[in-house]
Amino acid sequence: MDFEFTDDQLSLRDAVARWVDKGFGFERRHNIAKQGGRTRDVYGELAELGLTGIAVSDAHGGMAFGPIEAMVVMEELGRGLVNAPFAAGALVAPTVLAQAPSALQSSWLPRIASGEALVVLAHQERAARYRIAHVDTTAKRSGSGWQLSGHKSVVPAADEADAFIVPARTGGAADDAQGIGLFLVEKGAGGAKVQGYATQDGARAGELKLADTPATPIAEDGHALLEKALDVGIAAACAEGVGLMDRYVALTVEYMNTRKQFGTTLSTFQALRHRIADVKMQLELGRSMSYFASLKLGESAPARRRALSQAKVQLGNSMRYVGQQCTQLHGGIGVTDEYVGSHYFKRLTMLEVTFGDTMHHLGEVSARMTDSTGVFA
Amino acid sequence: MDLNFTAEELAFRQEVRQWVADNLPKDISHKVHHALRLSRDDMQRWAKILGKKGWLASGWPKQFGGPGWSAVQKHLFEEECARAGSPRVVPFGPVMVAPVIMSFGSPEQQKRFLPGIASGEVWWSQGYSEPGAGSDLASLKTRAERRGDKYIVNGQKTWTTLGQYGEWIFCLVRTSSDGKPQTGISFLLIDMKSPGITVRPIIMLDGEHEVNEVFFDNVEVPAENLIGEENKGWTYAKHLLAHERTNIADVNRAKREIERLKRIARAEGVYDDARFRDQIALLEVDIVALEMLVLRVLSAEKSGKQSLDIAGLLKIKGSEIQQRYTELMMLAAGPFTLPYVREAMEAGWQGDWFARFGDCAPLAGNYFNFRKTTIYGGSNEVQRNIVAQTVLG
Numbered sequence: 001m002d003f004e005f006t007d008d009q010l011s012l013r014d015a016v017a018r019w020v021d022k023g024f025g026f027e028r029r030h031n032i033a034k035q036g037g038r039t040r041d042v043y044g045e046l047a048e049l050g051l052t053g054i055a056v057s058d059a060h061g062g063m064a065f066g067p068i069e070a071m072v073v074m075e076e077l078g079r080g081l082v083n084a085p086f087a088a089g090a091l092v093a094p095t096v097l098a099q100a101p102s103a104l105q106s107s108w109l110p111r112i113a114s115g116e117a118l119v120v121l122a123h124q125e126r127a128a129r130y131r132i133a134h135v136d137t138t139a140k141r142s143g144s145g146w147q148l149s150g151h152k153s154v155v156p157a158a159d160e161a162d163a164f165i166v167p168a169r170t171g172g173a174a175d176d177a178q179g180i181g182l183f184l185v186e187k188g189a190g191g192a193k194v195q196g197y198a199t200q201d202g203a204r205a206g207e208l209k210l211a212d213t214p215a216t217p218i219a220e221d222g223h224a225l226l227e228k229a230l231d232v233g234i235a236a237a238c239a240e241g242v243g244l245m246d247r248y249v250a251l252t253v254e255y256m257n258t259r260k261q262f263g264t265t266l267s268t269f270q271a272l273r274h275r276i277a278d279v280k281m282q283l284e285l286g287r288s289m290s291y292f293a294s295l296k297l298g299e300s301a302p303a304r305r306r307a308l309s310q311a312k313v314q315l316g317n318s319m320r321y322v323g324q325q326c327t328q329l330h331g332g333i334g335v336t337d338e339y340v341g342s343h344y345f346k347r348l349t350m351l352e353v354t355f356g357d358t359m360h361h362l363g364e365v366s367a368r369m370t371d372s373t374g375v376f377a
Numbered sequence: 378m379d380l381n382f383t384a385e386e387l388a389f390r391q392e393v394r395q396w397v398a399d400n401l402p403k404d405i406s407h408k409v410h411h412a413l414r415l416s417r418d419d420m421q422r423w424a425k426i427l428g429k430k431g432w433l434a435s436g437w438p439k440q441f442g443g444p445g446w447s448a449v450q451k452h453l454f455e456e457e458c459a460r461a462g463s464p465r466v467v468p469f470g471p472v473m474v475a476p477v478i479m480s481f482g483s484p485e486q487q488k489r490f491l492p493g494i495a496s497g498e499v500w501w502s503q504g505y506s507e508p509g510a511g512s513d514l515a516s517l518k519t520r521a522e523r524r525g526d527k528y529i530v531n532g533q534k535t536w537t538t539l540g541q542y543g544e545w546i547f548c549l550v551r552t553s554s555d556g557k558p559q560t561g562i563s564f565l566l567i568d569m570k571s572p573g574i575t576v577r578p579i580i581m582l583d584g585e586h587e588v589n590e591v592f593f594d595n596v597e598v599p600a601e602n603l604i605g606e607e608n609k610g611w612t613y614a615k616h617l618l619a620h621e622r623t624n625i626a627d628v629n630r631a632k633r634e635i636e637r638l639k640r641i642a643r644a645e646g647v648y649d650d651a652r653f654r655d656q657i658a659l660l661e662v663d664i665v666a667l668e669m670l671v672l673r674v675l676s677a678e679k680s681g682k683q684s685l686d687i688a689g690l691l692k693i694k695g696s697e698i699q700q701r702y703t704e705l706m707m708l709a710a711g712p713f714t715l716p717y718v719r720e721a722m723e724a725g726w727q728g729d730w731f732a733r734f735g736d737c738a739p740l741a742g743n744y745f746n747f748r749k750t751t752i753y754g755g756s757n758e759v760q761r762n763i764v765a766q767t768v769l770g
Contacts, residue, residue, distance in 0.1 A: 001386070001449060002379045003676040068378045253769055273765035274758070280768050281690050288669035289662075295380040313662045365658040366651070371639060373661045374632045375380065375668045 003291060005072065012065075013072045019049055020080030026340045029081055033202030033343070039084040040118065040160045046086060047115020055094040060109035062094070070232075071239040071294040078243025081343055083203040085120060085157040087236035093119040095232045096165050096182060099225050100218040104184060108163070119184075121229060122152040122164040122208050130356040132226060133177045137210065139168035147212045148183055149191075158206025159196030162187050166208075166215065167226055182222035183215035190214060201350040202343060224301060231308045234355045235297055238290040238315045241351050245283045245322045248344040252276065252326040259331075272329060279325050286318030292375065302368070309356075309364035316358030323348035380672075382449070389450055393457040400426055406462030407724060410637065412739040414585070414722040417542045420464050424497030427466070434471050434495040441479050441487065442495050448678045452629075452671070459629035467539060470494040470501035472624070473617055474547040477564065481605035481613050490545075490566065502543030502569070504534040504591060505614070512759045514549070515558040515611065519593060521550035521565055523600065523607075528552075528565060530573075530596040536753070540576050540589035543569045549614055552607050564610035566602040573597070581749075583742035584719060625688065625754065626695035628668045634702045635664060641736055642709045653709065660701055667694050686767050689760040696750035696757060707744040710734075714741040 005013070023045060032039060046052060054069055056062025070091050077086055089112065097108055097119070111117035128134035137150025148168045155164065164185045172179030185192060191213040196206035219225050256267040256276065266272050293311035296304055323345040327334040334341050352358060370377065382390070405419050427433040435454055437443020446454065458466075466472065475494050478486055493499035510517040519532025530550060540546070546567050553561030569576070573596040578586045605613055638657060642648040648657075670691060677685040707714050713734045720726050721738035751757040 001382050001672055001676060002680070003673050004680050005378065249768075256769060267769045270762070273769065274761045276768050277689075277693075277761035277764035280764055281693060284670060284687055284690055285666040285694070288673060289666050291378065291673070292380075292665065292669050295378060310662045310665050313659070314666050362655055362658055362662075365662060366654045369639075369654070369658060369661065371636060372632075373635045373664050375665055375672065377665075 005068075009069060009072050012069055013076055015049060016051070016073055016076035017079070019045065020076065020082065024080050024082055026081070026343075029083060029202065029343070032083065033198070036196075037083060037198045037202055037204035038160060039157070039203065042082065042084040043086070043089065043118060043160075044115055046082075046084060046090075051086070052090045052115040053113035055091050056109050056113040057098065060105060060113060062109065062113040067232075067235060067294040067297040070236060071290065074236045074239035075243035075246070075290075078240035078245075078347075079247045081244070081247070081340070081347065083201070083347075085118065085160075085203070087233060087240065088120040088156040089118045089161075091236050092121050092229050092233045093165060095229045096121065096218060096225060097184075100184070104216060104218060108184070117162045118157065118160060119163045119165060120156045120158070120161045121233070122155040122158070122166050122185075123226065123230075124153045124155070125151065126153050130360040131175060132230060133175050133180065133223060135167050135169045135180050136174060137166065137168040139170045139181050139183060139215065142212075142214070146181075146183060146215045146217055147191075148185060148210045148215045149212055150210050152208040152210075154199075154205045155208050157204050158208055159194050160204065164208060165218065165229075166210070167222060168215070170220065177223040178221070180223045180226065181220045182218040182225060184218055185210065185213055185215045199350065201347040227301065227305065230355055231297060231304055234308045234312050235290075235293040237351050237354055238286075238293045238311050241315045241319045241348060242283075242287050242290045244344050244348050244351075245286060245319065248322060248326045248341060248348070249276075249279055249283055251341055251344070252279070252329050255330055255333075266329070275325055275329060279322050279329075282318040282321045286315050286322070289314035289318075306365065306368040309361040309368065312356060312361040313358055313365060316352045316361065319348040319352050320358070382453070386449055386453060390453045390457060393454050394461075396430070397457050397461045397463065400430070401458075401461050401463050402426075404724065405464060409462040409464055410633075411724075411736060412637075412743050413724050415464055417539075420467055420539075421497060421500065421542075423464050424466065428495060428497035431495070433466065433497050434475065435466075436472060437475065437479070437495070441475075441491055448675050452675055455624060456629040456632075459633050462633070465630070467500070469503045469538075469547070470497075470499065473503060474501055474566075477547070477604060477613050477617050480616060481564075481609075485601070486566075486604065500539075500542045500544045502537050502540040502546040502591075504537060504546045504548035504567070506536045507533060508535055512756050514614075515562065517549055517551060517562065519548065519550050521552050521563060521598070523552070526600045528598045528600060528603070530565070530567065530593040530598055532593050534591040534593075535579070535589075537576070537589045537591050538587060540569075540591055541578060541586065543576070545569060546591065547604075549610050552610075559611040561608055562610040562614075563607050564604040564613045565598055566604065567593075567596065567598050571596050571598065581746065583745040584717070585742070585746065587746075626667055626671050626691040627699065628664065628671050628695065631664050631667070631695070631698050631702065634699075635660060638702050638706050638709070641706050641740070644735060645709045645711070645713075647709050653705075656705055660698065660705065663694070663698050663701070667691070667698060670694070687764075689764040689767075692754060693751075693757050693760050693764075696754075699750045700744075700747050703740075703744040703747040707740045710737040710740050713737045714744075717741075 053062035054065040057064050139146050139148050166183050166185050170181045191211035193209040199205050259266050289311040296307035327345045333339050434443040439445035507517045521528040521530045548565050549562050550565050552563040573594040575592040577590045579588045647653040674685050714737050
């Protein structure tokens, strides 16, 4: 039992933090957001740091780091409010592709590791809400290959991606866990249309429409792998949330110690002091559960799913409380576009509804409840 | 980063688990698992069993007769005790006064007092709070005047937990009115059999006698019972509070009690009610998060690299969780917690018509009783002040 970071992990953290300090100030971020949230060049800079290879195996040119390294990077990207699709491209996609047929691995993983290719998971459907098994997109055999038809929503960085990982139904009914295949669809494939848009939190997403679009199978029975990929995404969201909260709390503390009203700094008012104590509580509970999420990623599916849902419940509540209260503690400036704080708030808000919101995961924790409770239960 | 305990730590856990299974009397664990009333004899019997093994002084270093365990071992020990249904160790002797005697007492005081604490023979009480000094403890007024080789003590202490059984009491007393309130306080050990001491029960809202008022009327205390120097008692008491760290969260007991909550919810037919079950699920998340927080503190202590100054958070969250599980247990049983039958809190009670209410008897009382947890040990509002101080500077 040990929650210390290794020297290598600390250097990794430093490297990301230094890049943020030097190259990713609020002005740049703000301009990107105002111009629609396109971040492929930012993603390229992260690739230059070698970060896009952290979850790719050595054999494919990556660094084969584990979940804790991913967590460290995500925390720092959160702290820096970095709006590039790093979790989608460098953590979630390699998780899926590592299980793909070897030809597919060799053609994509090295390019993912180098940052040359951006591959994103396109799983969300309008009617599915957070039900992973709800897949209306269909896959049918066509000669020796497959063709997909359907509509995937809010796909991260959709019009900047080179390829999509698409869950599609090869059999079974709409909510069956069986009969869900995972496929790779390349940008510009026949019948594929992408409609990009800016997101509330200054990034970019889009709609992916497929009509008899040729696709390469990754896994024919892909439900379990999809769950694993989403859990990687949840752990990344938790870690990013911790970085965001950490920084937003620091900004708020700074503000409380300088802003004066009634002739004295805000930090002297007990009502506000108690509020920041409650904020600190939510931050530390959130940090604890983010560690928990990353540390449990390697467990077998039932324990992993339960743990990740527990973590997402805590982070959902923490991110909402910290986001709302830090905004409140700033007063009027907190609700303006010019102040960086509101952008932390918006990102924290959108992370809660990514990969299942708090109520959804509370339902999961309920459904997976056993007699025993605890970190090792 | 690694969530798992080492092989040595797991072997240690196994050793403790086996020993507790072999030595914890079943009649006592039955009461704990069903939240029935514990007698003085129940508590002291278990304390002496632990004392004989050398484990009552679980947090002590070897030089004073403790096992010299690491923070992790101590955590595992407490976890195993809680899991098996042992009563909480009454902390006033081994956890609270002993570290002060070790750090600031004379060798004579150490020789005289520590063995009786470690063995569980001597029951200690705490004399801190006063009618006019609750959260603002430094405003305490109980006076100790030096006369020759004695102190003469006059005043009143209150909220003295289990003071009706106390043989000795450690007190913060005022020895000077000069300067700041904190600077005129001394730390005195007082024999509760001394003439002039009166203990009066305070019956709490659950109808139980758990706390007391202690009156001091010209009580003579030998000067040799003063710990350290006169007027430095506040410093010593703060040292004592620093010893109260992870165990204040009591997460191990919470893990046991949420199991009881699930049993009660099943028996009462609300376990499969989605609205009720979600509340248990939320509590489960809270408990896992608190346990992670506790483990982080232990890890920081173990590495010595960083200190995690979040004792205030542990107290706040731990007490809120304790209140929540007693609340949910009561809500699970609903109207069947209404009957107030004092005898039903005794083990083996077989009231005819009441028996069909099963485990409901203690639930409302426990809920009422546990409102204390956010008040005592520095109210949660005082804890928030402390947390804010560390955050805002």
